[in-house]
Amino acid sequence: MKKKPYFIFSIITSLMLLLAACGTADENTQSGSGAEGDNAPETKTLRVVTDAAYAPFESLEGDKIVGFDIDFINAVAEEAGYELEIENVGWDPIFVEIESKRADLAVSAITITEERKQSYDFSHPYFLSTNKILVPEDSDIQSAEDLKDQVVAVQGGTTGDAAVEGLLGKNNTNIKKFDNNNLAIQELLQGGAAAVVADNTVIEEYVANNPDQGLKVVEDTHAFELEFYGILFPKDSELKAEFDEALNTVFENGTYAEIYQEWFGSEPDIETLQSQQ
Ligand code: ARG
Numbered sequence: 001m002k003k004k005p006y007f008i009f010s011i012i013t014s015l016m017l018l019l020a021a022c023g024t025a026d027e028n029t030q031s032g033s034g035a036e037g038d039n040a041p042e043t044k045t046l047r048v049v050t051d052a053a054y055a056p057f058e059s060l061e062g063d064k065i066v067g068f069d070i071d072f073i074n075a076v077a078e079e080a081g082y083e084l085e086i087e088n089v090g091w092d093p094i095f096v097e098i099e100s101k102r103a104d105l106a107v108s109a110i111t112i113t114e115e116r117k118q119s120y121d122f123s124h125p126y127f128l129s130t131n132k133i134l135v136p137e138d139s140d141i142q143s144a145e146d147l148k149d150q151v152v153a154v155q156g157g158t159t160g161d162a163a164v165e166g167l168l169g170k171n172n173t174n175i176k177k178f179d180n181n182n183l184a185i186q187e188l189l190q191g192g193a194a195a196v197v198a199d200n201t202v203i204e205e206y207v208a209n210n211p212d213q214g215l216k217v218v219e220d221t222h223a224f225e226l227e228f229y230g231i232l233f234p235k236d237s238e239l240k241a242e243f244d245e246a247l248n249t250v251f252e253n254g255t256y257a258e259i260y261q262e263w264f265g266s267e268p269d270i271e272t273l274q275s276q277q
Contacts, residue, residue: 045083046104046239048073051091053180056205056263057109060088068263072126073107073231075255079246080239091180092157095120098234105239106232109199111159113227121240122230124247125276126256128269129227131160133218134188134196134203141195144223151176153184153193160197163224189213199227201264228276248274 050065052058058067065086077084086107089097094110097103098120111129112122135141141150147167154161156177164175176193178184181202187193196203200219207215231247233240250256251270260268 043081043083045085046077047102048084048086049089049094049097049103049106050086050108051094051180052088053182054109054199054202056201058088058107068127068259069107069109071259071262072250072256073105075250075259076231076243076246079249079255080242091155094232095157098232101234104233104237105243108232109202109229110232111227112230113159116232119235121233121235121237123233123240124244125228125230125273126247127229128272129199129201129229130219130221131163131197131224131227132200132203133220134185134198134206134215135194135218136188137214137216139194139216139218141218143218144220147195147197150174150194151192153178153187153196155179155181155184155198158198159227160199164197167223188215228273244277 050058050069052060052065052067054067056067057069058065060066065088070086073086074084087103089103091108094103094106094108098106109127109129110116110122112125116122133141133144133147141147144163144167147164151174152164152168153176154164156179158181161175161177165172168175176184176187178187181196181198184193184196184198185206188196195218200217203217207213207217231243233243251274256270257268260266
């Protein structure tokens with residue numbers, strides 16, 4: 001007499017388990033893995049590293065990494081058939097992570113230079129840049145030449161750092177080097193430096209977004225070279241060819257221009273970029 005309810009209960013439980021199992025199988029079919037699900041190609045996730053202290057290219061919004069570079073690399077990766085996991089590791093660690101192949105690629109407003117090309121591979125150029133000088137509004141600094149006997153703050157290991165070393169001398173203690181560009185700007189705001197040298201788009205955006213901080217941008221097209229950003233890969237990475245092809249597709253199908261418009265409100269010069277390939 002006591003056994004009956006238990007028996008019914010166990011039948012119901014078994015039925016429920018059976019239904020649940022069917023449900024799972026069904027869901028698998030719908031999600032596309034199907035009967036041959038085990039053989040279906042899975043989208044590969046690549047590990048991407050960046051230094052998210054370089055708005056508008058990459059910066060943190062809460063714990064989310066946002067910026068032109070982020071939208072750009074997601075569009076190119078989607079075209080190439082990859083998913084991305086983007087991690088904010090800081091500037092110097094980017095190069096360690098890529099060289100040791102712990103990361104698959106880096107996007108971080110990284111200028112393609114001959115020196116870096118010795119140790120890394122770059123994609124085709126995707127952005128045009130040059131260094132400019134950020135100074136207080138009332139500064140007398142009008143050119144790179146005027147930086148020579150001044151204290152200049154830079155992000156260490158950048159092309160801005162190299163340009164200032166070229167002007168002031170490699171070991172000049174007047175060059176204050178910081179781990180990220182925001183710290184260099186803080187030093188300027190606190191009066192610890194007379195200028196910051198960094199990528200034009202970054203400091204122009206900074207001035208536009210902080211009109212109350214009394215800063216201005218000085219350009220010197222003679223002293224500072226034209227630079228191009230590229231996606232950074234470990235040397236001989238097979239991803240380079242795939243990403244170069246996908247990059248040209250997003251250049252040509254309007255996706256790049258759309259992302260560029262969103263972030264900069266103007267048309268990109270794709271012709272100039274492609275002429276560098
Ligand atoms: N374009 C410069 C360089 O490659 C500065 C890049 C700094 N980027 C960054 N995310 N902090 O040296």
